[in-house]
Each structure stands twice: as structure tokens, then as C-alpha cells.
Amino acid sequence: MAYRQxxxxxxxxxxxxxxxxxxxxxxxxxxxxxxxxxxxxxxxYLVKNxxxxxxxxxxKQAVPFLRIVGESWPLPKERMTIEIKxxxxxxEWCPQNVPEIFFxxxxxxxxxxxxxxxxxxLRGQMIEGMYFPKLADHISTxxxxxxxHTSDLFLDHREKxxxxxxxxxxxxxxxxxxxxxxxxxxxxxxxxxxPELKESxxxxxxxxxxxxxxxxxxxxxxxTEAQALIHGDLHTGSIMASEEETFVIDPEFxxxxxxxxxxxxxxxxxLMSYFSHEYRxxxxxxxxxxxxxxxxxxxxxxxxEFVNKFENLWINHQNSSGDLYWDYDSGVxxxxxxxxxxxxxxxQDSIGFAACKxxxxxxxxxxxxxxxxxxDLKERARIENITLQVGKKMVTERKKFQSISEVIDxxxxxxxxx
Amino acid sequence: MAYRQxxxxxxxxxxxxxxxxxxxxxxxxxxxxxxxxxxxxxxxYLVKNxxxxxxxxxxKQAVPFLRIVGESWPLPKERMTIEIKxxxxxxEWCPQNVPEIFFxxxxxxxxxxxxxxxxxxLRGQMIEGMYFPKLADHISTxxxxxxxHTSDLFLDHREKxxxxxxxxxxxxxxxxxxxxxxxxxxxxxxxxxxPELKESxxxxxxxxxxxxxxxxxxxxxxxTEAQALIHGDLHTGSIMASEEETFVIDPEFxxxxxxxxxxxxxxxxxLMSYFSHEYRxxxxxxxxxxxxxxxxxxxxxxxxEFVNKFENLWINHQNSSGDLYWDYDSGVxxxxxxxxxxxxxxxQDSIGFAACKxxxxxxxxxxxxxxxxxxDLKERARIENITLQVGKKMVTERKKFQSISEVIDxxxxxxxxx
Numbered sequence: 001m002a003y004r005q006x007x008x009x010x011x012x013x014x015x016x017x018x019x020x021x022x023x024x025x026x027x028x029x030x031x032x033x034x035x036x037x038x039x040x041x042x043x044x045y046l047v048k049n050x051x052x053x054x055x056x057x058x059x060k061q062a063v064p065f066l067r068i069v070g071e072s073w074p075l076p077k078e079r080m081t082i083e084i085k086x087x088x089x090x091x092e093w094c095p096q097n098v099p100e101i102f103f104x105x106x107x108x109x110x111x112x113x114x115x116x117x118x119x120x121x122l123r124g125q126m127i128e129g130m131y132f133p134k135l136a137d138h139i140s141t142x143x144x145x146x147x148x149h150t151s152d153l154f155l156d157h158r159e160k161x162x163x164x165x166x167x168x169x170x171x172x173x174x175x176x177x178x179x180x181x182x183x184x185x186x187x188x189x190x191x192x193x194x195p196e197l198k199e200s201x202x203x204x205x206x207x208x209x210x211x212x213x214x215x216x217x218x219x220x221x222x223x224t225e226a227q228a229l230i231h232g233d234l235h236t237g238s239i240m241a242s243e244e245e246t247f248v249i250d251p252e253f254x255x256x257x258x259x260x261x262x263x264x265x266x267x268x269x270x271l272m273s274y275f276s277h278e279y280r281x282x283x284x285x286x287x288x289x290x291x292x293x294x295x296x297x298x299x300x301x302x303x304x305e306f307v308n309k310f311e312n313l314w315i316n317h318q319n320s321s322g323d324l325y326w327d328y329d330s331g332v333x334x335x336x337x338x339x340x341x342x343x344x345x346x347x348q349d350s351i352g353f354a355a356c357k358x359x360x361x362x363x364x365x366x367x368x369x370x371x372x373x374x375x376d377l378k379e380r381a382r383i384e385n386i387t388l389q390v391g392k393k394m395v396t397e398r399k400k401f402q403s404i405s406e407v408i409d410x411x412x413x414x415x416x417x418x
Numbered sequence: 419m420a421y422r423q424x425x426x427x428x429x430x431x432x433x434x435x436x437x438x439x440x441x442x443x444x445x446x447x448x449x450x451x452x453x454x455x456x457x458x459x460x461x462x463y464l465v466k467n468x469x470x471x472x473x474x475x476x477x478k479q480a481v482p483f484l485r486i487v488g489e490s491w492p493l494p495k496e497r498m499t500i501e502i503k504x505x506x507x508x509x510e511w512c513p514q515n516v517p518e519i520f521f522x523x524x525x526x527x528x529x530x531x532x533x534x535x536x537x538x539x540l541r542g543q544m545i546e547g548m549y550f551p552k553l554a555d556h557i558s559t560x561x562x563x564x565x566x567h568t569s570d571l572f573l574d575h576r577e578k579x580x581x582x583x584x585x586x587x588x589x590x591x592x593x594x595x596x597x598x599x600x601x602x603x604x605x606x607x608x609x610x611x612x613p614e615l616k617e618s619x620x621x622x623x624x625x626x627x628x629x630x631x632x633x634x635x636x637x638x639x640x641x642t643e644a645q646a647l648i649h650g651d652l653h654t655g656s657i658m659a660s661e662e663e664t665f666v667i668d669p670e671f672x673x674x675x676x677x678x679x680x681x682x683x684x685x686x687x688x689l690m691s692y693f694s695h696e697y698r699x700x701x702x703x704x705x706x707x708x709x710x711x712x713x714x715x716x717x718x719x720x721x722x723e724f725v726n727k728f729e730n731l732w733i734n735h736q737n738s739s740g741d742l743y744w745d746y747d748s749g750v751x752x753x754x755x756x757x758x759x760x761x762x763x764x765x766q767d768s769i770g771f772a773a774c775k776x777x778x779x780x781x782x783x784x785x786x787x788x789x790x791x792x793x794d795l796k797e798r799a800r801i802e803n804i805t806l807q808v809g810k811k812m813v814t815e816r817k818k819f820q821s822i823s824e825v826i827d828x829x830x831x832x833x834x835x836x
Contacts (some may be wrong), residue, residue, distance in 0.1 A: 152641050157595060160641075161588045170579045177575060186743045209752035212743070213759050223570050223578075226642045325604050325630070334627035341631050 003077065003108055006061055008033045011045055015059075020103040021112070025055050036117075038237075040068045041075070041252070046117055056115040057102060062252075063109075075171055079252045080109035082169050086254035087111065089229060093145035097138055099240075099247050116240045116247055123236035126273050127370055129284050129291050131243075136301040138246035139239070139266060144309035147259045150229035153314055160256075164226050169255040173223070176232065176253065180356055181219035184364035185212055192365055194372075196381035205359060205388055214395040215359075218352045225258040232257065234265040235357070235368070236273065260346055263306065264353025267407070269368065270299045271390065272358055275383045275415050276370040292415075296408050303350075303404040307343050314339060348398045351407060355395035358387050386414045421495065421526055424479055426451045429463055433477075438521040439530070443473050454535075456655075458486045459493070459670070464535055474533040475520060480670075481527075493589055497670045498527035500587050504672035505529065507647060511563035515556055517658075517665050534658045534665055541654035544691050545788055547702050547709050549661075554719040556664035557657070557684060562727035565677045568647035571732055578674075582644050587673040591641075594650065594671065598774055599637035602782035603630055610783055612790075614799035623777060623806055632813040633777075636770045643676040650675065652683040653775070653786070654691065678764055681724065682771025685825070687786065688717045689808065690776055693801050693833050694788040710833075714826050721768075721822040725761050732757060766816045769825060773813035776805050804832045 006014055015021045016028040025031075030050045037044035042062050049055035062080040066073035084106065090098045099113040122132070152160055183190050185206055193202060205211060231238070232253030240247045274295040281288040318326075318335070326335040361368045362384045371387065374380035390410055394401075401407065424432055433439045434446040443449075448468045455462035460480050467473035480498035484491035502524065508516045517531040540550070570578055601608050603624055611620060623629060649656070650671030658665045692713040699706040736744075736753070744753040779786045780802045789805065792798035808828055812819075819825065 152638070157592050157641075158588050161586050161591070165583050165586050168579050168583050170576050173579070174575045182743065187745070188742075207746050207748065207752075209748065209755050212752065213756045216743075216756055217759075220570070220645075223575075224644045226644055227638075324606075325600065325634075327605070328625050330625065330627065334625075334630065337627050338631045338634060341635075 005063055006043070006045075006059070006108075006110070008035065008045070011047060011059065015047065015057075015112070018103055018112075021057075024057055024102055025049055026052065037067070040066075042067060042080075046115060048115070056117075057112050058099070058115050058117070059110060059112050061108065061110040077109040079169070079172055080111065081106045082167060082172070082254050083250070083252040084111050085166065086229065086231070086251035087113075089150065090142070090146055090248070090251065093149050094142050097142040097246055097248055099249060114247075116249070119240040119242045119245060119247060121237055122239040122241045122246075123269075123273075123369060125241065126236060127276075127280065127373070129277070129281065129286065131291075131294060132241050132246070132298075133243065135241060135246060136298045136305055138241075139248075140302050140305035140309055142246075142248050143259075143262060143266075144306050144313060147228040147230070147262065148310050148313040148317075150256070151227055151259070154317055163229060164256045167229060167255045169232070169253065172232070172253045173255055173257075177219060177223060179364055179366060180360050181215060181222060184360040184362075185215050190365045191363055192367070193363065194377055194381050194384055196377040197362070197384055198381075201381075201385055201388065202363060205363060205392060208392065210396045211392050214352065214398070215356055218356050218395065221258050221349065222261060222353075226256040227258050228256065229254060230257045230259060230262045231265075232261070234262045236266070236269045236370075237368075258349055258353070260349025260351075261353045263303070263346070263350035264355075265357050266302065267299055267350060268354035268357040269370075270295055270302075271354065271407075271411055272361060272368055272387060273370050274299075274411060275386050275390075276374065278386075278415055279374055279376070279379050279383060280370075296411065300404055300408055303347070311339055311343070344402070347404065348401055351394050351401050352398040354407075355391040355393075355398070359391040359395075362387050362391075390414045423481055424461070424463075424477070424526075424528070426453060426463070429465060429477060433465065433475075433530070436521055436530075439475075442475055442520055443467055444470065455485070458484075460485060460498075464533060466533070474535075475530050476517070476533050476535070477528060477530050479526065479528040495527040497587070497590055498529065499524045500585060500590070500672050501668070501670040502529050503584065504647065504649070504669035505531075507568065508560070508564055508666070508669070511567050512560050515560040515664055515666055517667060534667070537658040537660045537663060537665060539655055540657040540659045540664075541687075541691075541787060543659065544654060545694075545698065545791070547695070547699065547704065549709075549712060550659050550664070550716075551661065553659060553664060554716045554723055556659075557666075558720050558723035558727055560664075560666055561677075561680060561684075562724050562731060565646040565648070565680065566728050566731040566735075568674070569645055569677070572735055581647060582674045585647060585673045587650070587671065590650070590671045591673055591675075595637060595641060597782055597784060598778045599633060599640060602778040602780075603633050608783045609781055610785070611781065612795055612799050612802055614795040615780070615802055616799075619799075619803055619806065620781060623781060623810060626810065628814045629810050632770065632816070633774055636774050636813065639676050639767065640679060640771075644674040646674065646677050647672060648675045648677060648680045649683075650679070652680045654684070654687045654788075655786075676767055676771070678767025678769075679771045681721070681764070681768035682773075683775050684720065685717055685768060686772035686775040688713055688720075689772065689825075689829055690779060690786055690805060691788050692717075692829060693804050693808075694792065696804075696833055697792055697794070697797050697801060698788075714829065718822055718826055721765070729757055729761070762820070765822065766819055769812050769819050770816040772825075773809040773811075773816070777809040777813075780805050808832045 011033050012028050012031045032048040032050050034046050036046050042060055045059045047057050062077040064077045065071045066075045084104045087098055099116055102112045104111040148154055231251045238250045274292050277292050281291055371383055429451050430446050430449045450466040450468050452464050454464050460478055463477045465475050480495040482495045483489045484493045502522045505516055505519055517534055520530045522529040566572055649669045656668045692710050695710050699709050789801055
């Protein structure tokens with residue numbers, strides 16, 4: 001079927017023509033259809049049977065331009081092909097953490113999936129100070145399963161390289177290259193600043209030689225290192241969560257890139273939430289320590305559980321695949337040394353990427369509501385400065401970090417509620 | 419035209435049917451056709467007009483198996499497609515250092531190119547102690563031109579990623595992954611050892627935890643880092659040279675990989691030649707210092723000229739493309755810092771890869787004649803041990819090296835003709 005853009009008016013008829021939809025909907029006569037996309041890239045519709053509200057799906061369709069700008073910014077709708085394939089790949093390894101797919105069409109650039117509207121977007125819920133006791137467990141599982149099973153540590157050389165080819169994602173990678181690694185660190189017309197942020201604070205990032213070289217190194221890693229199939233945009237807005245369940249959505253930026261980019265994205269977003277709650281917890285009428293403590297504990301357990309799960313996958317795979325590389329007296333211990341070194345490199349990558357993602361949210365075009373929605377602009381600037389200073393230290397000194405707890409210590413050092 | 423394997427009998431008729439060949443040969447009636455392939459992978463024929471010996475070409479055809487083993491080791495003939503494209507790409511940037519292509523056919527997996535038989539293979543000529551005063555200049559140009567112009571430092575993001583896709587080289591990369599980075603560092607049935615090499619010396623490599631972790635890191639880099647279109651097999655057997663001219667041939671292993679792999683390959687091969695001439699120069703009836711001094715000087719100038727040329731390409735490109743990333747008071751100096759850091763990382767990569775390529779020539783299947791053809795097996799073992807020990811230090815301590823002269827010092831420290 002040739003591509004055509006669906007609308008609230010045409011969706012019911014379209015769904016009725018798809019055999020797979022008959023398993024979800026007992027009737028297509030009285031559907032409640034609403035557009036719920038955040039309006040940046042795609043259209044997302046929620047479709048419910050008014051008679052039986054349990055019969056519902058989410059339908060996401062890409063249009064061949066950047067929705068937020070319009071047709072003047074063309075963007076190939078083939079990005080939906082990447083998203084569909086990435087969702088299917090993730091559902092091989094952790095079906096419980098990605099939305100179930102009922103139907104997809106590469107030609108129509110659309111996917112019909114489980115309605116997750118009973119789960120809020122994690123970012124919004126965290127802004128409201130909600131706790132997610134299973135978040136670290138779920139996201140560490142999602143990351144360990146996906147990153148391990150799409151890396152050279154698990155995949156056959158042929159599968160891996162064919163995956164690299166299949167997931168080359170030229171246009172969406174370019175967005176990251178520009179808006180995460182380039183524009184925020186130079187004077188660029190796309191940057192947007194809080195008017196209360198001092199020019200000297202902006203310059204302290206944009207004209208710092210060491211910092212810019214470090215960011216350029218992270219950009220090079222992003223552009224060249226085909227380590228595993230990564231989500232590519234794993235911020236708290238790409239996660240739908242309840243207390244019990246966690247779903248990772250929107251992998252349209254997926255490509256075979258450095259693992260640390262995903263780990264850094266989520267760590268960086270949790271850190272920004274932590275900084276923002278200096279302001280938000282008192283605003284919510286709460287004492288400020290408990291929630292922020294939970295956030296830091298979440299970062300710490302997300303990392304340590306990730307390491308634990310990733311290492312176990314690696315050990316089990318090596319044991320079952322009969323690889324002999326370490327097969328001699330001290331081999332077991334030496335294999336352990338190798339894993340520790342691999343994980344340490346990954347920690348340092350993750351810290352560098354987390355820093356880039358934090359600083360760009362302050363200096364670049366796209367903001368995070370956690371900080372950008374703080375109405376007291378002076379308070380916002382104070383928190384933005386904490387973010388910038390912590391980011392600066394993280395990226396320039398990333399190779400000195402030996403454990404995640406040093407990241408926690410650094411965050412606490414700069415964000416002391418003074 | 420469907421694929422068929424050519425032979426000495428069928429080549430004249432085949433060439434006669436190709437319009438492009440009429441520009442080279444005034445007649446096809448009396449051709450001298452000889453097979454000159456080294457017998458590992460492909461067939462290479464030298465075709466000369468007996469009447470007018472200046473009318474000559476080399477014809478290289480791939481067969482769908484590893485020639486040295488036979489049809490039991492299938493190898494897609496598509497590797498010739500990579501070789502042709504890599505030759506064409508290199509001839510864009512340094513036509514003087516790659517053989518001129520007269521004709522190619524992807525279907526027939528063949529290429530007809532300049533007859534370079536007046537230029538010997540570099541390795542053989544170096545074994546004989548011949549000097550190549552322009553080698554460092556030519557190879558540093560070849561490397562700077564090719565590596566810079568196929569990296570993200572020069573290419574548009576789209577061209578770069580399409581190049582990555584186009585040059586995915588699954589089967590030939592696998593050969594390198596196995597025979598350079600894996601088998602030599604484990605007990606493997608494909609390994610071949612000089613019987614005079616002690617088991618303890620072999621174990622000192624194969625059971626050294628730090629060394630194996632370092633080699634695994636270099637392997638990861640080889641498998642994941644899509645930095646530039648590299649030759650992939652740049653040893654002295656892939657170079658045809660006279661005193662005046664230098665041609666790089668056989669880029670069938672080309673893919674988008676780490677730049678340091680090419681730089682390391684040539685440095686490693688020159689170092690092995692240096693070690694071998696402890697033995698060879700006296701055998702040639704010469705005093706042993708002068709030639710070995712020339713070899714080390716060649717390594718040193720190859721590197722420093724490469725850096726010089728590469729940096730100039732980068733600076734000129736930045737100046738002409740108007741990138742503003744460093745556009746502020748101290749920007750010029752900061753850009754210089756960035757280049758120096760990039761080059762230092764590249765030096766350390768190159769040292770690591772050189773080491774892997776050196777050690778594998780001692781412990782793995784494929785040898786270099788410089789060392790393997792030493793008939794006094796005890797002398798050969800002594801030189802092999804020097805190679806292993808220097809390689810071990812280079813790969814495990816690669817991040818400590820700050821300049822190429824430290825590599826030279828190390829080589830001299832271990833190979834003192836004592």
C-alpha cells in the first residue's frame with residue numbers, strides 16, 4: 001500500500017481493513033480517536049472502542065518532514081522503519097519493557113501498538129515527585145539485554161555487520177550530531193538560553209578548550225563506534241512507567257553506536273531531575289532530601305544492576321559458546337579482569353555522554369521540562385549552572401572516574417541545597 | 419556478463435572484446451600471458467604484447483574460494499567489488515600512488531590495471547637491503563590523503579555513512595579478526611611456530627592477562643570504529659616500489675575502520691624488517707647499522723610527514739568550509755590543541771595495531787618472509803622473541819607513548835645486535 005498520511009477521520013476505516021486489528025477490536029463502529037503526539041516529529045493517535053474501553057491501541061505514523069517545523073524541514077519517513085525494527089529487536093530480548101506491536105507497515109511508516117496511556121511519561125511523573133521503585137531494575141534489564149545481545153560479545157560477525165548496515169540512520173544521527181555535540185558548544189543561532197543565565201557562564205563552556213575537545217571526542221565516538229544497537233534517545237521522556245511496569249518507547253534514533261550513549265542519556269536525565277528537585281521538592285511542600293536521595297540511589301542501582309546483568313550474560317554466553325581464549329590456569333581470573341576493564345571503559349563513556357546530554361539541555365535548542373519549566377528564572381539559572389559545572393567536570397575528567405559512586409559524590413558536592 | 423573464471427587460454431579473447439583495451443594494445447594476436455599471483459586469494463595475470471612489450475597490463479580476478487585452500491573454503495568474489503571501489507576512491511586522492519585502472523567488471527570480479535612489474539614488491543626488495551628514499555614521503559601522502567578525505571573530518575555526514583554501508587566487508591574483516599586478533603593469542607590449531615621458539619616464550623604472550631586484554635581492546639576497535647576508509651592490509655607486500663615511485667595495491671580488505679590499523683600495519687612491518695636485518699645485513703656482507711638506521715628513520719619520517727600532511731588537510735578544510743566551532747579569541751590555539759589530541763590518540767592506536775600485527779606474524783598462521791625465511795632457526799627465534807617482547811610492550815603500554823621517537827627508542831633497546 002502506497003504511503004498516505006492518516007488523520008482522525010481516516011483511521012477507523014484504515015484499521016478496519018487490517019486483519020490483525022480484528023483481534024483487538026470487536027467493532028470499529030464507534031471509536032474514540034485522539035491525537036496525543038508531543039508534536040516534535042510524528043503523529044501519535046490513541047484509538048479506543050467507546051463501548052469497550054479495554055479495546056484500545058496507539059497508532060504512530062511518521063510524516064516526511066519535521067512536524068514541529070513543517071514541510072520546510074524534510075525528514076525521511078524511513079525513520080519509522082528503523083523504529084519498527086528496533087522495537088521488534090528489543091522485544092526479542094525484553095518483551096516486558098517495550099510496547100507490544102500489533103501491526104506495522106513500512107510502506108505506511110506506521111506502527112500500531114499497545115495503548116500505554118495508563119502509564120504516564122516518566123519525566124512528567126518525576127517532575128511531580130512520584131517514586132518508581134522498580135525503575136532501576138527494569139531499565140538496567142532493558143539496557144543489559146539489548147546492548148549485550150546486539151554487540152560483538154554475543155552476535156556472530158556476520159549478523160553484527162548486517163545489523164550495522166540495516167540500522168544506518170543518517171538523518172536522525174545528524175540531529176544528534178548537531179544538537180547534542182556541536183551547536184550547544186559554539187555560538188549558534190539555534191541555541192536558546194534562559195535570559196537569567198550569565199554570558200560568562202555560557203562562555204565558560206563554549207570557550208573552554210579542554211571541554212570542547214572532550215565533547216568533540218564524545219562526538220567522534222558517537223559518529224564512529226558501532227558497539228551495539230542503541231536506542232539513541234533514552235531520556236525520561238522516552239519511558240512510560242507505572243509503579244509496576246516500565247516501557248521504553250520511541251527508538252527512532254536507533255543505530256549501531258556506543259553503548260554509553262544510552263546509559264549516559266538516562267543517567268544524565270536522572271541527574272538533571274536531581275538538580276531540579278532542589279527547587280521542586282520545596283515547591284511541592286516536601287522536605288527536599290528524600291526524593292533526591294531516591295534519585296541518586298536509582299542512578300547507583302541502575303548502573304550496578306546493569307553491570308551485574310551484563311556481566312552475567314557475558315559469562316553465560318562464553319561458557320555456553322565454548323570460546324577458548326582464556327582457557328588456561330589463570331584464565332577465569334583473567335577473563336574477569338577483561339570484563340572489569342570493559343565495564344570501566346563503558347562507565348567512563350557513559351559519564352562523558354551523560355555530561356554532553358546535560359549541557360546541551362541548558363545551552364542548546366531542546367530543553368528538559370524538569371529545569372526549563374522552573375518559572376523563577378534566577379532559580380532556574382542557578383540549577384542550570386550546577387548542571388553545566390557538573391557536566392563540565394564529568395566530560396573533561398571522565399577517564400578519572402572509577403565508579404558510579406564518584407558521580408553521585410560529584411552531584412552532591414555541587415547540589416547541596418545551599 | 420555472467421561470472422566465469424578466466425585462464426591463460428581465455429584471456430586474450432576476453433581482452434579483445436573490451437573496447438577500453440584497444441587503447442592499450444595495438445594487437446591481441448601475440449600476447450605473453452603469465453600468472454603471477456602469490457597464490458593466497460586471487461589470480462593475477464601479467465599480459466604483454468610480445469611485439470611491443472610496452473603494451474602490457476595486469477589482470478586480477480577473484481575466485482569464489484580461498485585460492486590457497488581451494489573450493490572447500492568459500493570466499494565471496496564480491497571482495498573484488500570492494501577492491502575496485504577502494505582503488506577508485508584512492509585514485510581520487512592520490513592517483514600517483516595507486517595503479518591506474520583501465521577496466522573493471524564487478525560481474526566478472528576482475529580489474530585490469532597498470533603493469534607494475536618494473537616495480538618490485540617492497541618486502542622482497544627490503545629483504546635484499548634495497549633503499550627507498552621516497553617511501554616515507556609517498557606512503558605518508560597516501561595515508562594522509564586517503565584517511566583524511568574518507569573521515570568525518572572531511573566528509574559530509576551522509577556521504578560518510580553511505581560509505582560505511584557500501585564498504586561493509588564481512589568475510590575479509592573476519593579473516594583479520596581471527597588471524598590478527600584472536601588465534602595468535604590463544605592455543606589454536608591454525609597457529610604455526612618456529613620449532614626453536616620456546617613454549618615458555620609463546621606462553622609469555624598467550625597467557626599474559628594484560629596483553630590479552632590489550633589485544634582484545636584493539637580487536638574491539640577494529641570491529642567497531644568506523645573512522646575512515648582504510649586499506650586494511652597495508653604490509654610491505656601490498657606495496658610496489660622503485661626508487662622513484664610507490665604504489666599501494668590489493669585493497670580487498672578495505673572497509674571503514676580505525677585509521678591506526680593502516681598506520682600500524684606499515685610501522686609494524688618496517689619494525690619487523692628492522693629486527694630481521696640484525697641477521698640479514700651481516701648475511702649480505704654489510705655492516706649492520708646503516709640500513710637499520712634508514713629503516714628507523716623511515717618509520718620516524720613516515721609518521722611525522724603523515725602528521726604534517728594530515729594536519730594541513732584538516733586546517734585547510736576547516737578554513738575553507740567556514741566551520742565556527744573554534745571561532746573566538748583563543749580559538750586558533752584551541753583548535754591546535756584538538757588536533758594534537760586527535761593525533762596523539764591516533765599514534766597510540768597505531769602503536770597498538772602495529773604490535774598486534776607484529777606478534778601475529780610470529781605466533782599465527784601467516785608469516786613475513788623477512789623473519790620466517792631466516793634459515794638459522796635459533797637466530798630466527800631470537801629475532802622472533804625481540805618482535806614479541808617489543809610488541810608486548812607496545813600494545814600494553816600504548817597509552818603511555820607520546821611520540822614516535824619513543825617507539826624507535828624501544829626498538830633499539832631490544833634490538834641492539836648483541
